[in-house]
Amino acid sequence: MAHLTLKQRYEIEICLAKQMSLTEIGEHIGKNKSVICREIKRNSDLRNNEYKADLANEKTRSRHVSKPKKKYWTAEIEHYVTSQLKKDFSPEQIIGRAKLDGNSCISHERIYQFIWQDKKDNGTLYQHLRTKGKRYRKRGAYKDTRGLISGRVDIDQRPSIVDIKERIGDLEIDLVIGKNHKQALLTINDRTTGILLMDIVETKEAKEIEYKSVGLLEDWSPIIFTITSDNGKEFANHQQIAQQLNIDFYFAKPYHSWQRGANENLNGLVRQYFPKDCDFTKITKQQIIDVQTILNNRPRKRFGFKTPNEVFAQKLDNLSPVAFIT
Numbered sequence: 025m026a027h028l029t030l031k032q033r034y035e036i037e038i039c040l041a042k043q044m045s046l047t048e049i050g051e052h053i054g055k056n057k058s059v060i061c062r063e064i065k066r067n068s069d070l071r072n073n074e075y076k077a078d079l080a081n082e083k084t085r086s087r088h089v090s091k092p093k094k095k096y097w098t099a100e101i102e103h104y105v106t107s108q109l110k111k112d113f114s115p116e117q118i119i120g121r122a123k124l125d126g127n128s129c130i131s132h133e134r135i136y137q138f139i140w141q142d143k144k145d146n147g148t149l150y151q152h153l154r155t156k157g158k159r160y161r162k163r164g165a166y167k168d169t170r171g172l173i174s175g176r177v178d179i180d181q182r183p184s185i186v187d188i189k190e191r192i193g194d195l196e197i198d199l200v201i202g203k204n205h206k207q208a209l210l211t212i213n214d215r216t217t218g219i220l221l222m223d224i225v226e227t228k229e230a231k232e233i234e235y236k237s238v239g240l241l242e243d244w245s246p247i248i249f250t251i252t253s254d255n256g257k258e259f260a261n262h263q264q265i266a267q268q269l270n271i272d273f274y275f276a277k278p279y280h281s282w283q284r285g286a287n288e289n290l291n292g293l294v295r296q297y298f299p300k301d302c303d304f305t306k307i308t309k310q311q312i313i314d315v316q317t318i319l320n321n322r323p324r325k326r327f328g329f330k331t332p333n334e335v336f337a338q339k340l341d342n343l344s345p346v347a348f349i350t
Contacts, residue, residue, distance in 0.1 A: 028063060033067075036049055036075065036077065037076060037077045040064075040075055046064075096130050097138075101128075105129075106149065110149075110152060113322065115135035115139075117322065121323040124328065154292060155292075173255060177273065178275060179274050182252065183250070186250055186252075191339075192214055192336065193250070194215045194250045195212055196213050196215060196286055197211070197251055198211055198253065198291060199225070199228065201228075202305070202307075203300070203302055208228060208304065209223070209224060209298065210224075210237065211290060217335040217339055218286065219333065220319050224307060230257065230258055230261040234261035237251075238269060245270060245271075249271060250271060251269075251271060252273075252275070252284055253276070259275075290319070294319070319332070
């Protein structure tokens with residue numbers, strides 16, 4: 025039932041001055057007489073037992089302010105949020121996964137407030153965020169001096185089905201560069217499922233990128249259709265990669281990083297574990313495998329907070345039988 029308004033309280037005050045009964049007052053303002061009785065009893069002046077609209081309105085407001093509020097941030101919620109943050113889940117991923125699993129939780133804004141307060145108290149939860157709490161700016165376009173790639177096939181010629189992101193096997197590829205440009209991580213992701221393959225490369229030489237790419241993808245070749253990269257010279261041997269894997273290789277337009285948006289985003293996640301000041305010469309094979317496993321089991325908002333592994337498994341189940349080795 026709606027609360028009494030200040031206007032209705034003035035009408036009650038006037039009706040009482042006219043010595044109208046509770047039933048008459050209730051009929052006049054459209055409320056049950058029990059509401060009028062309770063209003064007069066709770067909000068009259070305790071000194072003289074008189075009912076004044078302004079005083080009644082103020083007493084009601086004061087009760088609402090002091091009324092205990094439902095506590096959503098419980099110790100149980102805090103424990104759950106903390107444990108998920110330590111798995112490097114973002115606040116949105118925590119909320120989305122909780123809903124998917126049928127668990128109650130709070131808003132992602134409240135989780136950020138918790139993180140910032142923890143940081144103010146010298147806590148370290150913010151370090152589990154993708155950007156570790158730092159703001160970053162978009163890079164402006166700058167002159168590309170890397171030259172043209174022989175036999176380059178522009179993304180405009182790529183089949184439109186790739187943009188729909190319904191089938192598995194349309195990949196994006198890139199490098200994540202180590203400290204002082206020594207060594208790099210070759211990252212390959214499936215556009216539809218977000219699944220990640222990753223390995224270290226000693227140099228950015230096209231021949232090594234060709235060798236490593238084919239090595240990572242040879243078991244996947246029965247289900248691969250396309251690969252899309254940026255215009256780095258490290259992918260100059262794209263024709264050899266395409267021939268060995270029996271796929272089509274395309275290049276995004278210069279300065280159009282959003283055409284490989286999934287890979288750009290994934291590289292940002294990889295940077296959470298291997299930041300720009302990381303010496304890649306000290307990275308072990310097991311570390312790479314561990315990070316790949318973490319990211320492939322990390323819930324994604326675009327999948328309704330299912331993980332890439334879960335989405336990939338569902339897509340595989342829908343395929344006709346193929347000779348695919350896991």
